[in-house]
Amino acid sequence: MFRMAMFVHTMTKIKIRKVYIVTALLCLPVFLMMCRKADQFDETQYDPRLSGGLATVFDETSRAFGHEIDGMNEADIHAHEVGDRSVEQTFVTAPAPVNSGLGPVFSNVSCISCHHNDGKGSPTSGFVNSSMLFRLSILGTDAHGGPLPVPGFGLQLQDLATFGVTPEAKVAISYSNQIITFPDGEIVTLRVPAYTINNPYTPLPGTYLFSPRMAPPFFGLGLLQNISETTILSHADETDSDGDGISGKANYVWDAYLNKTMIGRFGMKANTATILTQVAAAYSQDMGVTNYLFPTESSFGQPQYDNRNDDTELQDSVLNGVAFYIKSLAVPARRNVLDPVNISGEQIFKQINCSSCHLPTVQTGVDVTFPQLSNQRIHPYTDLLLHDMGAGLADNRPDFLATGSEWKTPALWGIGLFERTNGTPFYLHDGRARTIEEAILWHGGEAETSKNKFKELSTSDRKALVKFIKSL
Numbered sequence: 147m148f149r150m151a152m153f154v155h156t157m158t159k160i161k162i163r164k165v166y167i168v169t170a171l172l173c174l175p176v177f178l179m180m181c182r183k184a185d186q187f188d189e190t191q192y193d194p195r196l197s198g199g200l201a202t203v204f205d206e207t208s209r210a211f212g213h214e215i216d217g218m219n220e221a222d223i224h225a226h227e228v229g230d231r232s233v234e235q236t237f238v239t240a241p242a243p244v245n246s247g248l249g250p251v252f253s254n255v256s257c258i259s260c261h262h263n264d265g266k267g268s269p270t271s272g273f274v275n276s277s278m279l280f281r282l283s284i285l286g287t288d289a290h291g292g293p294l295p296v297p298g299f300g301l302q303l304q305d306l307a308t309f310g311v312t313p314e315a316k317v318a319i320s321y322s323n324q325i326i327t328f329p330d331g332e333i334v335t336l337r338v339p340a341y342t343i344n345n346p347y348t349p350l351p352g353t354y355l356f357s358p359r360m361a362p363p364f365f366g367l368g369l370l371q372n373i374s375e376t377t378i379l380s381h382a383d384e385t386d387s388d389g390d391g392i393s394g395k396a397n398y399v400w401d402a403y404l405n406k407t408m409i410g411r412f413g414m415k416a417n418t419a420t421i422l423t424q425v426a427a428a429y430s431q432d433m434g435v436t437n438y439l440f441p442t443e444s445s446f447g448q449p450q451y452d453n454r455n456d457d458t459e460l461q462d463s464v465l466n467g468v469a470f471y472i473k474s475l476a477v478p479a480r481r482n483v484l485d486p487v488n489i490s491g492e493q494i495f496k497q498i499n500c501s502s503c504h505l506p507t508v509q510t511g512v513d514v515t516f517p518q519l520s521n522q523r524i525h526p527y528t529d530l531l532l533h534d535m536g537a538g539l540a541d542n543r544p545d546f547l548a549t550g551s552e553w554k555t556p557a558l559w560g561i562g563l564f565e566r567t568n569g570t571p572f573y574l575h576d577g578r579a580r581t582i583e584e585a586i587l588w589h590g591g592e593a594e595t596s597k598n599k600f601k602e603l604s605t606s607d608r609k610a611l612v613k614f615i616k617s618l
């Protein structure tokens with residue numbers, strides 16, 4: 147009711163009667179939706195399975211990440227379907243009748259060749275099912291506080307190229323083992339990754355910064371985009387004023403489309419502000435497909451550049467459709483919420499402070515065009531903030547306000563389904579962890595205390611915590 151009152155108040159400011167009436171009529175369904183939803187938030191009646199509020203879907207199969215949000219109008223369903231088809235399209239060298247414009251240099255040929263099944267990727271490089279991308283920069287910042295491109299390479303190392311063109315370099319990934327023993331004798335082997343850049347087409351500078359990242363899933367991002375900046379900031383504690391060892395700060399990044407600095411939400415370091423910019427940058431950098439946000443080839447000025455002075459390679463409607471597709475993908479519901487082991491795992495998650503970064507419950511803001519994303523009580527298990535995670539996870543490459551050891555808390559919703567959607571699951575920014583236990587044991591920095599408490603848990607409590615996470 148309070149929300150409605152606010153809404154009516156702003157609306158009375160609209161002076162022209164006609165506009166007022168039309169707007170009121172248009173908004174009527176939204177009012178009704180909001181009234182209905184307000185009831186759902188009664189604590190005692192709330193359904194904990196609804197990870198994405200109204201934007202939740204009940205499917206635990208391998209298709210769980212690919213569903214549209216229920217109740218969209220026909221135009222929105224159409225845009226969603228355009229996007230759905232487009233993320234699967236393999237692009238080819240220009241000129242071609244369809245999906246033209248791949249490269250000359252690129253990291254992969256389609257969105258889903260990295261974001262497998264709308265989900266995560268796997269940590270491999272150099273072939274068409276590989277889903278790593280490699281960010282590059284030199285020391286210093288550009289005029290907007292962002293990373294500085296490496297001369298001859300830009301801000302991303304594209305390890306593939308179209309026929310007859312030299313890729314910027316190849317990247318080899320290898321792992322060494324690090325053994326962790328729990329007090330109860332159980333042994334976990336962590337994989338410590340090492341990256342070697344081979345065959346750069348031209349020498350890299352003596353000092354450059356390199357950040358390997360593995361593709362995260364697509365779903366739920368419309369909800370995360372709709373969390374208000376005020377809400378995000380209310381969870382930040384940059385100077386750790388409450389002394390719990392956990393700070394958390396927002397990233398502020400330059401948005402090339404809106405031409406302003408905005409709060410960052412997407413990417414492993416919250417290095418991108420909006421879904422649209424993230425998608426447009428993916429076409430441009432990951433696939434070499436120019437578009438209305440990024441009309442210049444990533445290889446412009448390099449010998450790989452094809453000198454094709456053509457129009458942008460991607461139709462505007464495709465870019466908008468894909469951005470809408472990602473905005474409108476539903477979040478899979480939680481499973482086995484009444485299982486007593488999961489309930490105790492959830493309590494341990496809170497007791498050992500995992501929940502101070504992986505926030506269980508957040509409220510979204512208002513988007514009058516999309517009631518299912520509005521005022522939703524969601525369970526993303528992220529604060530969208532940056533945290534120092536220690537030297538073990540550091541990439542030592544700052545990204546706007548994120549330092550070389552800071553990462554954005556990843557959402558944990560849907561994490562228990564990765565085995566079904568993606569086969570062998572891989573965790574953390576570069577996919578080094580093969581199990582939830584490994585992912586937790588890599589936590590350091592602000593999460594060092596939490597991790598140590600995890601190590602000290604009894605065998606059954608440790609298993610309960612992991613089981614709970616797999617129910618998300």
Ligand SMILES: [Ca+2]
Nearest residue numbers: 247248249434
């Ligand atoms: Ca191109």
Ligand SMILES: [Ca+2]
Nearest residue numbers: 299300302304
């Ligand atoms: Ca490049």
Ligand SMILES: [Ca+2]
Nearest residue numbers: 383386390392
């Ligand atoms: Ca704190």
